[in-house]
Amino acid sequence: MREFDIKSMIFTEVEDVVSSMGLPRFRAKQIFDWLQIYGVMSYDEMTNLPKSLREKLAEKYPINSCEIELKQVSNLDETVKYLFRLSDGNFVESVLMKYKYGYTLCVSSQVGCKMGCVFCASTKSGCVRSLMPSEILGQIHAAQRDMNIRISHVVMMGMGEPLDNYENTIRFLRLAGEEKGLNLSLRNISLSTCGIVPRIYDLIDEKLPITLSVSLHAPDDKMRSEVMPINKKYPINELIKACKDYTKETSRRISFEYAMIKDVNDTDECALKLAGLLRGMLCHVNLIPANEINESEHKRSTNDRLQRFMKILNSKGVNTTVRRSLGSDIDASCGQLRSKHVRNSVRRDDCENFSKV
Ligand code: SAH
DSSP states (O other): OOOOOGGGOOHHHHHHHHHHTTOOTHHHHHHHIIIIIIOOSSGGGOTTSOHHHHHHHHHHSOOOOEEEEEEEEOSSSSOEEEEEEETTSOEEEEEEEEETTEEEEEOOSEEEOSSOOTTOGGGTTOEEEEOOHHHHHHHHHHHHHHHTOOEEEEEEOSSSOGGGSHHHHHHHHHHHTOTTTTOOOGGGEEEEESOOHHHHHHHHHHTOOOEEEEEOOOSSHHHHHHHOTHHHHSOHHHHHHHHHHHHHHHOOOEEEEEEEBTTTTOSHHHHHHHHHHHTTOSEEEEEEEOOOOTTOOOOBOOHHHHHHHHHHHHHTTOOEEEOOOOOGGGTOSTTHHHHHHHHHHHOGGGGTTSEEO
16 A cells, blocks of 8 residues: 555544554544644644654654745735745645635646646646645645635646646545545535546546536637647547536536637637537536746737627527636746746846745
8 A cells, every 4th residue: 555644644544653653542633633734844833742752753754844935925916826845845836815705725736747738837847746645735734824814715726737646636635625634625626627538537436526627728629639738638529528427427517717818719619619519518617818928929818809708608508707817917827936936046136026935
C-alpha cells in the first residue's frame, strides 16, 4: 500500500501511526485536529502534545508546508491571489473570492500542467509534479489562517489537471469533507477537468456529491483539438457521452466552461453547434471572457459577442450565463502569477508591484 505524508492520512491511518509509536489512542484525535482543522505547519504549534513527542513526530512524520510567498489584493474587488511555496521550493497559486454566500477558494492540483491547452498559462512549462492531498488542503488552511475566515466553497480550477492526479484528488476531497476535519460540504466543491474520459467514469464510482465542471471551449473536434490537445485522445462525442452518463448516474448537473476567444470559437455558428451538442442535457454553460496571457496571441471576445452567444444558447434551451470576472487587475487567472514569479527569480527588477510577504 502506498504511504502518505501525515497530513494526507485519513483518521484511521493516523490512529495506526499513533499505535505503532506505542502512544495512547487519544493522541490520534489531537494530531488529526491540529493538521486537518487548524492546518498547522509545525508540531511546535501542537501545544497539547509533550515536547519530546513533538520532536519525535517531526523527525518521523514531517508536515508538508504551504507558506505564503506572495499575496496580491485586487483594488477592484476583494479578490486575493496567493502564490504559495511548498516544502520542496515549488510554487502554486490560489485565488480567494468573496461572494454573497461566502468565500470561495480556487485551488491548484499540480505544479504546472501537462495538458497543453493553448490559451492557458499554467501549462506553458509543463508539469513539474502533482500535489499531495495535504498540499491541496494546505492552500485552504493557509488562506483561512491568513484572512481569519472560513472558506465554504472550493473550486479545483487553479493550476493543473485534477484528474491527472486522480488518487490524490479523491483523497483530498474525502479529507476536505471529513466531519472531524474541515467538514466542507462536498456539494460546495467543484472539480474542473479538460476531459480525461476514463477518469470521469472512475469519478462516477466514487459517489461523491461534488459538482463536475468540464472545460469544453469548442463545439466540434476540429476546433477543440486545435486549442485542447486532450481532444485528440478523447474526442467530443466520447466526452459528451461520459458527461451524460455522469448526470444519469449521479443526478448532478454538469457545468461546461467555455472561454470565449475572439474570432476562434465565438461565432453564431459555434453557438448553434454548441446548442445542438448540449440540447436536452442536465447542464449549465459558463461563458468566460478569455483572459489574455503573454504566452498566447488569443484575444478576448467583445462583450457584445458574449451577450449574443449567450442569447443564442438560451433561446435554444441551453441554460447559459456569463461568468463575472474577478481580480482582473491581479492576473487572477491560473498560472499567470507563478510564471511571472519564476521569470522574476531571474529578473527581479519588474517585481515591485508584488507585495513580498
Ligand atoms: N485542468 C482543469 C482545471 C484548471 S483550468 C481544466 O482544464 O478544467 C480552470 C479553467 O480555466 C478551465 O476551464 C480552463 O480551460 C480555463 N482557462 C485557462 N486559461 C484560461 C484563460 N487564459 N482564459 C480563460 N479561461 C482559461
